[in-house]
Amino acid sequence: MAIHHHLRLVLAASLLALGGFAAASPVVAIEMKSGESFSDVAMRVRNSVVSVSAQVTEELSGPSTRRSRGEGARDPKRGRGVLQKTSVGSGFVIEASGIIVTNNHVIEDGKTVFVVLPDGSEVKVDRIVGRDAKTDIAVLKIRPRPGKPLTPVSFGDSSKMRIGDWVIAVGNPFGFKGTVTAGILSGRGRDINAGPYDDFLQTDASINSGNSGGPLFNGRGEVIGINTAIFSPSGGSIGLGFAIPSNTAKRIVEQLRKHGEIRWGWIGARLQTPSDDIAEHLHLDNVRGALIARVDKGGPAEAAGLQEGDVVLSFAGIPVKHARQLPRFIAQSNVGEEADVIIQRSGEKKTVKVKVGRMIETGWSGAPQPSQQKAKRQKLGKIGFEPLSDDVRARLGHSADAEGVVVSADASRSVAQGNLNPGDIVIEAAHAPVRTGDELDRRLEELRALSRREATLTVRDASGAIRFETVSLDKE
Numbered sequence: 098m099a100i101h102h103h104l105r106l107v108l109a110a111s112l113l114a115l116g117g118f119a120a121a122s123p124v125v126a127i128e129m130k131s132g133e134s135f136s137d138v139a140m141r142v143r144n145s146v147v148s149v150s151a152q153v154t155e156e157l158s159g160p161s162t163r164r165s166r167g168e169g170a171r172d173p174k175r176g177r178g179v180l181q182k183t184s185v186g187s188g189f190v191i192e193a194s195g196i197i198v199t200n201n202h203v204i205e206d207g208k209t210v211f212v213v214l215p216d217g218s219e220v221k222v223d224r225i226v227g228r229d230a231k232t233d234i235a236v237l238k239i240r241p242r243p244g245k246p247l248t249p250v251s252f253g254d255s256s257k258m259r260i261g262d263w264v265i266a267v268g269n270p271f272g273f274k275g276t277v278t279a280g281i282l283s284g285r286g287r288d289i290n291a292g293p294y295d296d297f298l299q300t301d302a303s304i305n306s307g308n309s310g311g312p313l314f315n316g317r318g319e320v321i322g323i324n325t326a327i328f329s330p331s332g333g334s335i336g337l338g339f340a341i342p343s344n345t346a347k348r349i350v351e352q353l354r355k356h357g358e359i360r361w362g363w364i365g366a367r368l369q370t371p372s373d374d375i376a377e378h379l380h381l382d383n384v385r386g387a388l389i390a391r392v393d394k395g396g397p398a399e400a401a402g403l404q405e406g407d408v409v410l411s412f413a414g415i416p417v418k419h420a421r422q423l424p425r426f427i428a429q430s431n432v433g434e435e436a437d438v439i440i441q442r443s444g445e446k447k448t449v450k451v452k453v454g455r456m457i458e459t460g461w462s463g464a465p466q467p468s469q470q471k472a473k474r475q476k477l478g479k480i481g482f483e484p485l486s487d488d489v490r491a492r493l494g495h496s497a498d499a500e501g502v503v504v505s506a507d508a509s510r511s512v513a514q515g516n517l518n519p520g521d522i523v524i525e526a527a528h529a530p531v532r533t534g535d536e537l538d539r540r541l542e543e544l545r546a547l548s549r550r551e552a553t554l555t556v557r558d559a560s561g562a563i564r565f566e567t568v569s570l571d572k573e
Contacts, residue, residue, distance in 0.1 A: 135265050139277045141318045143267050144215045144248040148274075149188040149199045149237070149310060151207020155180040187268045187311035188212065188237065189320065190249045191350070195239040198350055199310030200325055201228040204235055212239050214247075215275075227353030231292050231361075233325050234346060235310075236353045250312065252350075253319025255298065255342035258282055264313065266324075270305040278303035280336070287339060291326055294425040297339035298322045304338035313340045322346070348429060362430035363456035365396020366403065367562050368420040374567035378527065378553035379408060380444035386410045387420040391562040401451040404442065405563045406555075411439035427453065481505035482534040485522060493520045494559045500524065501557065502537050517556065517566060524563075525555035545570050 186203030190196070197212060204210050210222040220239045228235035241247050259282065266278040280302030287297040298313065304327050313322030322340030329335050352359050369388040376384045386408040392398045409417050412426045413436040430436055432455045439448050482502045483489065490499055501522035517523075523531060526540040527549075544552050554566045 135263075135277065135279055138314065138316060138318060139265060139267055142250060142265075142312075142314055143275060143277075145190050145250040146215065146267055146311060147188045147190065147197060148185060148213040148269055149197070149203050150183050150185045150211050150213070151204045152209045152211075153182040153184055153206045154208060155182060185307055186309035187307065187324070189310075189312040190247045191251070191320075193241070193247045193249050195223070195241050195247060196226070196249075196354070197237040197239060198312075198323065198346070199235050199237065200323070201230055201233045201235040203310050204228070204237070205230070210237065212237065214245070216245065218242065218245065227357040227359075229349055229353065229359045231294060231359070232341060232345065232349050233292070234323065234341065234349045234353070236350055250314070250318060250320055252343045252347045253315050253317065253321045255321040255344045258285070258298065258315065258321050260284060262315070264300045264302045266302040266304055266308065266311070268308055268311045270303075270307045272307070283336075285342075288421060289326060289328070289339060291339075294345075294428055295421075296342060296345060296425060297326070298342055300338045300340060301336035302338060303334045303336075305334045306332065308338075313343070319343075320346075345429070360432050361428040361456040362432055362453040363396075364398045364401075364403075364427055364451055364453060365393035366398040367391040367393075368409075368423055369564050370420040371408065371565075372567055374551050374553055375565045378565065379406070379441070381408060381441060385416075385418050386441070387417050387423040388565065390564045397452050397454045401438070401449050403438070403440065403449060403451070407440045407442050409438055409440055410446070412436060413438075428456065482523070482537065484533055495522065495557075496561070499557065500530075500532055502531055502534050517554075517568075518558070520559055522557045523554050524557055527552050541570060 184203055184207060186200055188197045188199035188203075191198055204225065205228070210225070212220050212222060214220065220242065223238045223240055226236040226238050262282045264280050264282055266276075266280070268276060270276055280300050282298060283301050284299035285297075287299050288295040289297060291297075298321075300313070300322075304324055308324045308327075311324045312320040313324065315321050321343045323343075323346050324338065324340050326339040327334060328337035328339075349359060367390045369390045371379065371381060371384055371386065371388050373384055375388065379388070389398070389403055389405055389407045389409065392403055392405055409423055411417060412423060413430060415426055417423050417426070427436075430453045432453055435450045435452050437448050438451050439446060441447075481504070483505045485495070485499060485501055485503050487497070489495075489503055490497060493503065499522055501524040504517050504519050504521045504523070523537060525531060526537055527544055529540050531537040531540060541552060550570055551567050552570055554568060556564050556566050558564070
């Protein structure tokens with residue numbers, strides 16, 4: 098099966114030639130007893146749900162041969178084909194003055210954006226108030242028509258939703274306007290690798306192409322989520338849908354309305370989730386927290402005295418279970434505020450105050466950085482090493498003061514299956530510094546003599562990032 102991030106791949110099938118469309122539908126959480134009707138809640142929320150469409154122009158790589166209904170129109174100036182498409186999703190009204198929330202991916206490629214109201218009338222969007230690609234949220238402004246007031250809904254508290262609560266989807270999947278489907282809240286805190294701050298609600302309410310950007314309500318008609326992705330082998334609903342929690346969406350919408358952009362928090366550190374062996378190496382009681390693998394020079398973490406090898410256990414009073422959680426906690430903090438950070442260093446816990454800085458925007462590849470990956474055990478017997486000479490430093494791009502033993506390039510075939518890569522520098526083996534291959538061999542023999550089966554290595558890559566890798570001491 099495949100994750101359709103933000104329903105983007107589902108919508109790819111819905112980018113139809115000009116004149117064609119696919120519609121969208123929101124999701125609603127209902128706290129009802131078994132056997133009760135959904136009709137009262139559905140009636141209240143249907144008039145708050147709208148269809149959002151964006152006109153997209155795509156240049157074809159070669160001359161176009163299709164010219165009917167705008168599918169392929171020849172551009173005589175460039176000699177290239179132009180494909181006109183319509184991207185369609187859902188949205189919901191949060192203010193009667195004409196403020197609408199939807200998914201960013203529904204509108205991001207569109208030159209002109211329209212909203213179709215529940216009565217069927219179409220309104221051109223006056224302006225895009227703001228949008229954020231990381232969380233896939235956009236805020237639009239339309240001008241209500243005289244005599245046709247808009248019906249707004251409000252955000253609720255997504256943290257109060259329980260797994261098993263009823264949910265309803267209301268919208269226009271595949272163009273069937275006003276469709277209502279029901280299900281339950283199936284899970285929460287889901288990470289589907291759609292972005293750096295994943296924390297999705299999961300539902301089995303039927304969500305299909307056109308549902309993007311629709312709301313998720315509780316039984317009081319409050320929005321507790323925004324539909325944004327499905328997990329499906331074909332692009333159709335199989336009962337695995339995901340929504341952005343309202344507690345995240347509220348903050349994003351507020352910032353977009355206030356600033357037109359998101360001011361993400363940042364402290365300047367690369368992180369890694371400790372493995373069982375690394376937890377033992379760092380004297381952790383259990384595998385939890387975010388291991389600081391690198392501290393950016395001049396960043397808030399360095400100013401606060403955080404160090405490589407510290408393990409963050411709590412940020413601003415929120416426990417940190419693994420490394421992927423911490424960037425979200427930091428990002429959602431207010432820039433300029435101080436946060437109490439509980440760390441463990443050399444077996445001791447301490448509290449450090451960190452002043453949250455503002456993140457400089459960078460792209461998101463959808464894949465974790467090497468330092469965020471869990472360490473994998475691998476045997477050292479087949480891996481070659483070489484001294485870290487000045488020539489090797491220059492050839493591999495390491496700094497002049499780098500010390501340690503280098504993983505040989507000629508060992509790439511055997512190394513490729515693990516996390517040690519040619520050009521990595523092994524700095525320490527089980528807390529002991531190593532500067533030559535002989536020193537590393539002696540240290541590993543010492544560990545074998547103590548009946549140790551694995552060793553934790555401290556490794557630096559060409560970018561200067563520190564990480565910890567667990568290797569097997571088995572000579573076979």
